[in-house]
Amino acid sequence: MSFQTAKKTVITLMAVIVVFCVTALIMRGSNEPVAAILSYSALALLAFLTFTIFKWLRCPYCGKVLLRKLVWLKVCPECKRNLDTGLREKKKSKGGVR
Numbered sequence: 625m626s627f628q629t630a631k632k633t634v635i636t637l638m639a640v641i642v643v644f645c646v647t648a649l650i651m652r653g654s655n656e657p658v659a660a661i662l663s664y665s666a667l668a669l670l671a672f673l674t675f676t677i678f679k680w681l682r683c684p685y686c687g688k689v690l691l692r693k694l695v696w697l698k699v700c701p702e703c704k705r706n707l708d709t710g711l712r713e714k715k716k717s718k719g720g721v722r
Contacts, residue, residue, distance in 0.1 A: 627707055630680035631694060637673040641666050685710065 625633075648662035682689055686703040699706055704713045 625680045627681070627684050627690075630676060633676055634673060634681055634694065637669055637676065641669050641673065644669070683707065
């Protein structure tokens, strides 16, 4: 699985887990069996989410697990490579003094 596919999968799973949990909390008083099914489904999805993170949500170049700031992450914090193109960041010059 590519990094971009894993990123989309993780974000989608997080959203589905939140929806399941909120729905289970709302239905807790009126429809207990459905709320229990939603709660157990959210736990199963959480287990799959954890597996997905540690198996596929890695930098394709250095292999570090990337989870912090996942939505906005464009460059690997470890190897400084762009996650889309694979190019390294250019070093910035100090400027001013020759």
